[in-house]
Amino acid sequence: MAAIVFLEVCLGLFRFFAGASIFSFLHVVTCRLPAGEPVVCGRSHCPECGKILTGFELIPCLSYVLQKGKCRACKASIPPGYLILEVWGGVCFLWSGAMFGWGSWGILSWKAAAAFAYLSVLTVAAVIDWNTRIIYDRFHIMIFLLGVVSFWVFPEHGLWDRMIGAVIVSFPMLALALCIEGAFGGGDIKLMACSGFLLGWKAVVCGMFLGLLAGGIYCIPMMAAGRLGRKDSFAFGPFLAFGLSLAFFYGDRIADWYLALLR
Numbered sequence: 001m002a003a004i005v006f007l008e009v010c011l012g013l014f015r016f017f018a019g020a021s022i023f024s025f026l027h028v029v030t031c032r033l034p035a036g037e038p039v040v041c042g043r044s045h046c047p048e049c050g051k052i053l054t055g056f057e058l059i060p061c062l063s064y065v066l067q068k069g070k071c072r073a074c075k076a077s078i079p080p081g082y083l084i085l086e087v088w089g090g091v092c093f094l095w096s097g098a099m100f101g102w103g104s105w106g107i108l109s110w111k112a113a114a115a116f117a118y119l120s121v122l123t124v125a126a127v128i129d130w131n132t133r134i135i136y137d138r139f140h141i142m143i144f145l146l147g148v149v150s151f152w153v154f155p156e157h158g159l160w161d162r163m164i165g166a167v168i169v170s171f172p173m174l175a176l177a178l179c180i181e182g183a184f185g186g187g188d189i190k191l192m193a194c195s196g197f198l199l200g201w202k203a204v205v206c207g208m209f210l211g212l213l214a215g216g217i218y219c220i221p222m223m224a225a226g227r228l229g230r231k232d233s234f235a236f237g238p239f240l241a242f243g244l245s246l247a248f249f250y251g252d253r254i255a256d257w258y259l260a261l262l263r
């Protein structure tokens with residue numbers, strides 16, 4: 001019994017670190033893409049002193065904690081975003097597997113891998129949008145391609161479901177953006193269009209509501225504290241990404257529950 005628990009814990013840790021390692025790389029992507037640096041070339045280095053990181057310093061989460069969030073060479077503090085993104089990567093990996101099952105070899109099933117891929121793209125898009133207020137078209141294309149692949153992985157969502165999903169949120173957003181200047185950015189509208197194609201109409205509507213809710217929860221205290229004016233705009237992409245992440249797992253169920261209330 002104890003041996004089984006031990007093996008389960010080891011497997012859980014292995015899975016967590018698999019996700020954390022992938023997101024550790026994605027953190028590099030969020031730094032290098034907006035700076036116009038090549039994503040895969042060049043060893044990881046300290047942004048302050050340029051010290052090339054050793055194998056130990058590349059271990060996700062653990063190296064940050066053991067180094068107490070400081071570079072070993074120059075003692076410059078490493079932004080906590082590194083650790084947060086790595087932990088989030090581990091959580092995403094475990095979350096995807098727990099919701100959609102583990103495949104052979106104990107790694108992600110196809111459905112879970114699709115979920116993890118979507119969470120990865122959303123996370124990178126959200127971090128870059130937060131820092132630069134831009135959602136790159138390449139992320140929209142990746143989500144659209146994931147939608148095409150998911151015809152096989154998630155056959156329960158048919159073509160009509162996906163086609164309606166692509167327009168049901170994005171068209172009203174587009175109409176609002178045309179009427180009210182700065183209501184939504186083009187990147188946000190495209191994000192909802194391609195996500196709707198991936199998720200189907202119920203889940204994407206749910207994702208929009210959750211995103212608006214999260215945006216509201218962020219805005220109201222910021223406005224009350226005077227740090228955000230009535231006319232100020234802010235990056236909405238991260239809130240949409242949050243809503244869409246939840247919607248990927250729970251959107252259909254939340255929508256069915258809500259529709260049952262209306263009957």
Ligand SMILES: [Zn+2]
Nearest residue numbers: 046049071074
């Ligand atoms: Zn350094």
